[in-house]
Amino acid sequence: MPEVDRAAASRAAVAARRARAVVKDAVRSGERSALEVAEQAWGAPDGPEAGMRVAELLGTLRGLGPRRVDAALEMLGISPVKRLGGLGHRQRTRLRAWLRAREAGAGRGRLVVLAGPTAVGKGTVSGYIRQHHPDVLLSISATTRAPRPGEQNGVHYYFVDDAGFDALIERGELLEWAVVHNASRYGTPKPPVEAALAAGRSVLLEIDLAGARQVRAAMPDAVLVFLLPPSWEELVRRLLGRGTESPEEQARRLETARVELAAQDEFDELVVNDDVRRAAQEVVDLLIVPSGGARPPGRAGSAR
Numbered sequence: 206m207p208e209v210d211r212a213a214a215s216r217a218a219v220a221a222r223r224a225r226a227v228v229k230d231a232v233r234s235g236e237r238s239a240l241e242v243a244e245q246a247w248g249a250p251d252g253p254e255a256g257m258r259v260a261e262l263l264g265t266l267r268g269l270g271p272r273r274v275d276a277a278l279e280m281l282g283i284s285p286v287k288r289l290g291g292l293g294h295r296q297r298t299r300l301r302a303w304l305r306a307r308e309a310g311a312g313r314g315r316l317v318v319l320a321g322p323t324a325v326g327k328g329t330v331s332g333y334i335r336q337h338h339p340d341v342l343l344s345i346s347a348t349t350r351a352p353r354p355g356e357q358n359g360v361h362y363y364f365v366d367d368a369g370f371d372a373l374i375e376r377g378e379l380l381e382w383a384v385v386h387n388a389s390r391y392g393t394p395k396p397p398v399e400a401a402l403a404a405g406r407s408v409l410l411e412i413d414l415a416g417a418r419q420v421r422a423a424m425p426d427a428v429l430v431f432l433l434p435p436s437w438e439e440l441v442r443r444l445l446g447r448g449t450e451s452p453e454e455q456a457r458r459l460e461t462a463r464v465e466l467a468a469q470d471e472f473d474e475l476v477v478n479d480d481v482r483r484a485a486q487e488v489v490d491l492l493i494v495p496s497g498g499a500r501p502p503g504r505a506g507s508a509r
């Protein structure tokens with residue numbers, strides 16, 4: 206490299222280091238949050254934030270000495286030399302969830318909303334989580350729809366009549382509620398959710414889009430996850446393959462799915478349901494509240 210270029214390169218490196226030092230100072234002083242810095246890095250790959258090592262960012266956080274930074278990086282499956290801009294999608298998802306949880310206050314439960322189009326497999330994913338992660342409270346909704354064969358009151362839903370549902374609304378006992386598929390009313394009972402969160406337990410709601418929007422408004426800390434089908438064709442296949450609804454009902458659900466798919470941009474996280482286990486694990490990663498009783502994410506060792 207010619208002398209002048211070398212000098213220019215070293216000046217640029219010094220300037221970049223200075224810019225990163227300014228960012229670090231801003232995080233240390235509380236002027237900027239670590240989460241906001243990370244989001245900035247992912248939105249602007251040429252900025253000073255993107256060039257910052259994840260270890261440097263974590264090292265600016267209160268109570269995080271070098272040993273705890275190393276432990277956190279290991280738990281997140283992120284190499285100590287990685288820069289923010291160089292993280293893969295899953296690493297970003299985990300780091301975002303981790304920073305968010307820290308900022309929300311460690312020790313409190315996390316509320317995650319799982320929404321998505323009809324028949325995308327929300328029930329299968331949440332069922333998997335129910336079975337493999339009993340520490341997570343899977344909220345049981347109240348509904349005015351009739352039980353399907355095999356469905357039990359108090360297990361799959363609380364089946365109530367219209368008057369019963371009205372009473373829940375009047376008593377302010379629903380965190381959110383919506384009319385789904387222009388047919389029945391569904392709502393999330395508030396007391397169990399609040400009790401679980403207060404006790405530090407994470408809660409998963411599997412609800413429709415209108416309900417998800419209400420939760421966002423009522424509880425801004427909630428993480429909204431949108432479950433995507435591998436493709437539209439696959440979604441149609443799953444939708445029509447279930448065969449439990451009349452043709453009119455199927456057409457109605459297809460239209461609902463079309464509208465709901467368009468809403469994915471409003472969500473914090475997108476998870477593709479091509480493999481139930483993996484999709485469920487991604488959702489579980491978002492439910493993790495790190496700190497004292499932290500549980501490492503399942504895929505920590507296999508991070509990209």
Ligand code: 5GP
Pocket residue numbers: 323327346347350381382383385391392393411412413414415416417
């Ligand atoms: P299904 O009748 O097939 O059990 O559920 C139909 C839809 O209702 C699903 O898309 C499900 O996400 C939604 N749903 C279930 N419980 C609730 C709830 O408590 N609130 C809202 N807003 N939607 C719900």
